[in-house]
Amino acid sequence: MNGSSGTRRSWRRLPPRRPRLRGWGGVAAMAGACAVALTATLLPLLPCDAATQGAEPSRGPGVAQARQVSVDDSCTHPEASLRPSSASGDAVKRIQQHGYLTVGVDQNSYLWGYRDPETGQLVGFDIDLVKAIAKEILGSDARIVYKTIPTDQRITAVQDHSVDMVVRTMSITCDRIRQVAFSTAYFEVGQQLLVPKTGTAVTGFDDSLNGRTVCAASGSTAEALLEAQPHGSHLLRVPNQLDCLVRLQLGQADAVLTDNALAAGQAAQDPAVHLIGQPLTQETYGVAMNLADTDLVRRVNKVLDDYRSGGANSPWMQAYDKWLAHNLPGVTGPPAPLYKD
Structure with a gap:
């Protein structure tokens, strides 16, 4: 930031x-x-309808600065x-x-x-x-x-x-x-890709997305990034972020693009998926x-x-510490x- x-x-x-x-x-x-x-x-x-619809964090020193x-x-x-x-x-x-x-x-x-x-x-x-x-x-x-x-x-x-x-x-x-x-x-936060740990051809936000389906929530900054830089991918829009995880699990999407803070929560829910690459934006x-x-x-x-x-x-x-530190480690302050x- x-x-x-x-x-x-x-x-x-x-x-x-x-x-x-x-x-x-x-x-x-x-x-x-x-x-x-x-x-x-x-x-x-x-x-x-979450189920039925089939970056790196800040190190800012806080208020003193x-x-x-x-x-x-x-x-x-x-x-x-x-x-x-x-x-x-x-x-x-x-x-x-x-x-x-x-x-x-x-x-x-x-x-x-x-x-x-x-x-x-x-x-x-x-x-x-x-x-x-x-x-x-x-x-x-x-x-x-x-x-x-x-x-x-x-x-x-x-x-x-x-x-x-x-x-x-x-x-x-x-x-x-x-x-x-x-x-x-x-x-x-930053935008980052979430993909299955096995059986995926997606290696990053690059040409490996060509012909693949990438899920993002409508109205999100991830949607805007994919519209600007699709890398040949097909954008799948859903109402909410969790819908993307469901689509990924059902095999209806090859990858999810979302805030890495949200993606860390999704990866904590499903140990079969993980974040790849580096954050693409600073938000x-x-x-x-x-x-x-x-x-x-x-x-x-x-x-x-x-x-x-x-x-x-x-x-x-x-x-x-209560909610995020375990799955989103390394943050020293807001x-x-x-x-x-």
Whole structure:
């Protein structure tokens, strides 16, 4: 990411520590959870269909290294956001008057936002961040309404205020910042290929893709990359990332292109697949909000400042250690925030 620092390391794969969600059992369990009621409020915008639809992380030092950048039409720093504030403007007051925070999430991205089939609860790295934001705005007894949103509906849901925000492994891009407002970056990722460990002719993001079918979620940065550089491949679009893993397992796709952070979760579910090559892009995840809700953006950035603070004992590192460290090792901290005013 522009503006982040630190030594980059190569990816390593370690044995997964959550065997109950491996392979077909893991995918089937999460897909089946679409019919299980949550004790928290979960409202799908569209039907859950993950099963039926047949980079390297940041080493940023965190808030201590926050800096300001100039923003121009060249979009050099799409991840630059508004400076944090605890002030309550119209958007924050609207949420407080409602008495709950409505958030667009994923329920199928293992380790990030997924339903634990044993408890029926939404859990993951993104869900921990949602809870921290809700607590800041609404207090310790905050109520959260989760809405499950397909990848290609994230922007629309924010624009029409179906949700107050989207926290769903959403990359900050030049195109997207013209449509929604983003918080400062909270994780750095890159696009990478996921393929079967055996029986594949795909060796990398190169001509070995010629004539092969590569799966990507509609509306994702992976889709955009494949459209720009297909290498002779056929693009298979699906509503959600987990659909790609199912297609790969069914033999309907030869490879999956997705954020390596998400792919690491899929590889943890299915030990028969793995990441190959190096990250092809440098992207950052951010919380997406309506362009008009500037006070909410600043409030979320305040939460993120607090979330990063504390070094190895920060809430960010605690969430990373809990959810991601085993399958996404080597991350020493969150990306440093960039501000544009």
